[in-house]
Amino acid sequence: MMNIKTIVIAGSGTMGSGIAQVCAQSNFQTILFDLNEESIAKAKLMIEKNLSKAVEIGKLSEENKLKTIANLTYTSEIKDLIGDLILEAIPENLKIKQDFFRSITEQNKPNSIFATNTSSIPISQIAAGLVNPDRVIGIHFFNPAHIMKLVEIIEGEETDPEITKTVVEWVNTIGKSGVKAKDAPGFIVNRVARHFYVESLKILEEQVTDLKTIDNLLESSGFKMGPYKLMDLIGVDTNYSVTQSMFELFNYEARFRPNRIQKQKVIAGKHGKKTNKGFYDYD
Numbered sequence: 001m002m003n004i005k006t007i008v009i010a011g012s013g014t015m016g017s018g019i020a021q022v023c024a025q026s027n028f029q030t031i032l033f034d035l036n037e038e039s040i041a042k043a044k045l046m047i048e049k050n051l052s053k054a055v056e057i058g059k060l061s062e063e064n065k066l067k068t069i070a071n072l073t074y075t076s077e078i079k080d081l082i083g084d085l086i087l088e089a090i091p092e093n094l095k096i097k098q099d100f101f102r103s104i105t106e107q108n109k110p111n112s113i114f115a116t117n118t119s120s121i122p123i124s125q126i127a128a129g130l131v132n133p134d135r136v137i138g139i140h141f142f143n144p145a146h147i148m149k150l151v152e153i154i155e156g157e158e159t160d161p162e163i164t165k166t167v168v169e170w171v172n173t174i175g176k177s178g179v180k181a182k183d184a185p186g187f188i189v190n191r192v193a194r195h196f197y198v199e200s201l202k203i204l205e206e207q208v209t210d211l212k213t214i215d216n217l218l219e220s221s222g223f224k225m226g227p228y229k230l231m232d233l234i235g236v237d238t239n240y241s242v243t244q245s246m247f248e249l250f251n252y253e254a255r256f257r258p259n260r261i262q263k264q265k266v267i268a269g270k271h272g273k274k275t276n277k278g279f280y281d282y283d
């Protein structure tokens with residue numbers, strides 16, 4: 001078992017900020033990195049807001065809030081990214097992810113763990129382009145990461161079983177429930193959930209009804225969030241990239257086909273809550 005003390009989270013967007021909060025709250029020294037200073041500032045604000053809310057509702061003591069804040073550092077400098085566990089939550093794009101890992105491999109210890117929060121890119125494919133494929137593993141959190149308990153843990157072809165052991169234990173330490181999944185397209189949850197989005201978009205495209213009605217009906221039938229609210233929460237762009245990636249990985253099976261209504265939102269920059277506009281408008 002490796003000893004994890006310092007964690008680097010790359011990408012301070014929707015997922016990275018929540019994951020960093022969870023790590024810092026569990027007493028790990030946490031470095032949150034993003035190339036975009038604005039995204040870092042937004043993440044810092046969001047984390048502190050989440051922590052204050054947790055104190056307000058009695059889930060966290062003021063002392064632990066301050067400890068958590070002290071455990072966090074923020075940076076936009078690659079040279080600062082040295083840790084026992086490096087977990088990336090940057091855009092869903094193979095090249096961006098591989099380039100990131102390549103840029104930090106040399107400055108890290110040979111036994112650091114290189115983890116990806118990818119929703120759909122095969123772990124073996126990310127690992128294949130790197131010098132240390134045995135150190136690469138998938139640790140897939142769910143949104144919002146500071147609340148959702150489930151974490152999928154995915155080994156690539158080359159992942160060292162010792163790394164998996166360490167990661168399984170670490171996931172427990174941060175209070176999450178880890179479930180191992182095979183390196184299959186979309187792993188478990190995204191594979192099942194894909195049709196929730198794809199079919200809802202088809203209903204809209206065929207003008208069966210409007211999107212608010214689709215959300216309302218699904219919510220009243222027991223889903224916590226309708227598909228349009230959920231796509232806005234996830235990020236319409238991220239959700240679209242995941243569908244595209246799964247469509248390719250499933251050999252262009254029609255049931256995974258990305259929808260042009262969603263593509264149009266992405267092109268228009270309406271990426272959901274993070275841009276204040278998506279399928280809905282936000283303040």
Ligand SMILES: NC(=O)c1ccc[n+]([C@@H]2O[C@H](COP(=O)([O-])OP(=O)(O)OC[C@H]3O[C@@H](n4cnc5c(N)ncnc54)[C@H](O)[C@@H]3O)[C@@H](O)[C@H]2O)c1
Nearest residue numbers: 011013014015034035036039089090092118119143234238
């Ligand atoms: N959004 C979700 O619900 C969700 C859930 C589980 C997993 N994921 C996965 O997590 C990853 C991140 O998704 P997200 O929704 O948080 O994305 P996001 O768009 O909200 O955030 C991505 C962040 O990465 C930054 N970035 C871009 N290129 C970078 C680079 N080279 N180095 C450092 N930072 C860079 C951007 O500035 C941005 O702040 C993706 O792989 C996605 O599939 C997303």
